[in-house]
Amino acid sequence: MIDPSHGGSDKGATFGGKLVEKDITLRLARELRKELEERGIASRLLRDSDIDLSLERRAEIANEQHAGLYVALHAGRPGKGVRVYASFLTDDPQQPSASRFMPWESAQAGALGRSQITARAVSDELRKKGLTVANLAMPVRPLNNLAGPAIAVELTPETDDPQSPENVKRQNTVAAAVAAAIAQVRIQLGGRP
Amino acid sequence: MIPRHFQITIALVLLAILISGVVIIRMTHKEEALTLQAAEAAPVAPVVGGKQEHIQVLMAYDDDQALRWRPAEVFLPADRGLRARETLRYVLAQYLQTPSPHPLGKGSDIKDVYFISDDTMIVDTTAPFADGHPSGILLEELTLTSLIETLNANVPGIAKVKFLVDGKERETLAGHADLMSFYQTAAVHELAKEFE
Numbered sequence: 315m316i317d318p319s320h321g322g323s324d325k326g327a328t329f330g331g332k333l334v335e336k337d338i339t340l341r342l343a344r345e346l347r348k349e350l351e352e353r354g355i356a357s358r359l360l361r362d363s364d365i366d367l368s369l370e371r372r373a374e375i376a377n378e379q380h381a382g383l384y385v386a387l388h389a390g391r392p393g394k395g396v397r398v399y400a401s402f403l404t405d406d407p408q409q410p411s412a413s414r415f416m417p418w419e420s421a422q423a424g425a426l427g428r429s430q431i432t433a434r435a436v437s438d439e440l441r442k443k444g445l446t447v448a449n450l451a452m453p454v455r456p457l458n459n460l461a462g463p464a465i466a467v468e469l470t471p472e473t474d475d476p477q478s479p480e481n482v483k484r485q486n487t488v489a490a491a492v493a494a495a496i497a498q499v500r501i502q503l504g505g506r507p
Numbered sequence: 508m509i510p511r512h513f514q515i516t517i518a519l520v521l522l523a524i525l526i527s528g529v530v531i532i533r534m535t536h537k538e539e540a541l542t543l544q545a546a547e548a549a550p551v552a553p554v555v556g557g558k559q560e561h562i563q564v565l566m567a568y569d570d571d572q573a574l575r576w577r578p579a580e581v582f583l584p585a586d587r588g589l590r591a592r593e594t595l596r597y598v599l600a601q602y603l604q605t606p607s608p609h610p611l612g613k614g615s616d617i618k619d620v621y622f623i624s625d626d627t628m629i630v631d632t633t634a635p636f637a638d639g640h641p642s643g644i645l646l647e648e649l650t651l652t653s654l655i656e657t658l659n660a661n662v663p664g665i666a667k668v669k670f671l672v673d674g675k676e677r678e679t680l681a682g683h684a685d686l687m688s689f690y691q692t693a694a695v696h697e698l699a700k701e702f703e
Binding site for chain 2: 320397399448452
């Protein structure tokens with residue numbers, strides 16, 4: 315499940331006035347879907363147009379569909395390169411009861427190990443492409459609400475120009491690296507070889 | 508029969524009155540908005556007394572994406588709640604200076620701080636703290652980590668912290684960092700090490 319973060323009235327971060335996070339994430343998401351398809355991996359975008367979608371609803375959809383992996387795409391400053399995040403459980407994970415229900419705020423607890431494996435694999439692939447990478451654990455909404463493996467990838471735009479070839483090139487490089495990493499860890503995540 | 512030139516004069520006078528009315532209403536609204544903005548930008552909590560103390564605060568530096576401890580001289584009351592509030596307000600005041608190592612929106616401040624149990628604290632921030640916060644995962648997390656870890660170092664016995672915005676829960680700080688959860692100060696202490 316690919317989540318191009320923000321959308322609609324929620325622009326996310328802005329870069330120089332014209333370049334906005336919601337547009338970067340949608341383009342990156344489409345590129346990632348293409349890269350995954352080329353590797354025979356089915357994927358779905360949580361939004362494929364400029365629409366409003368709450369963080370809660372995004373997590374609900376991914377959980378309802380039992381997504382094998384949730385990848386939230388972001389763009390932000392400061393710094394250069396790419397930051398890859400796994401969840402950081404801010405509070406004591408509550409133990410799920412005997413029923414199949416799990417606490418919303420710590421739904422990620424049972425999948426955190428697989429999320430960290432995926433984040434490390436993505437970071438390694440990005441480094442192989444020559445990018446500066448930081449692998450971090452952070453309480454990024456809605457990662458803690460996901461019952462399956464979940465990561466967030468935040469890239470820093472090269473320039474503030476929406477049409478900049480450097481930005482497009484970087485997005486394509488990031489998409490290819492993330493797809494390659496997902497193909498590698500697919501079996502560990504419970505997917506078919 | 509009213510002469511034509513007299514009709515035109517009356518029409519022009521009425522039009523002038525109408526335009527003046529609209530202009531006055533718009534100016535009044537603008538003045539009210541400016542007054543409200545000024546009120547939001549002003550400190551919301553009274554300055555408290557206390558003993559001047561030498562403390563350490565953890566400051567965020569955007570340029571090198573790092574958190575660094577810095578010494579500070581701050582007047583701190585003995586009461587834990589007031590001490591926590593003044594410590595946090597000091598950190599925010601540093602971010603509001605020009606130039607700032609980690610710029611925040613004008614009017615960012617702490618409205619109130621209170622305990623809901625002996626070790627669990629609620630920090631109520633002003634609306635501009637969230638509304639004017641730059642959007643971005645790292646920028647938002649640096650702010651929260653800086654505030655929580657500074658509390659951890661200067662106000663003993665706080666195990667959990669939750670942030671409100673203008674008295675209400677908010678899902679994220681500026682689209683990314685989780686504000687719904689209670690933050691365990693011990694866990695944030697480990698998180699902060701990644702940036703020091």
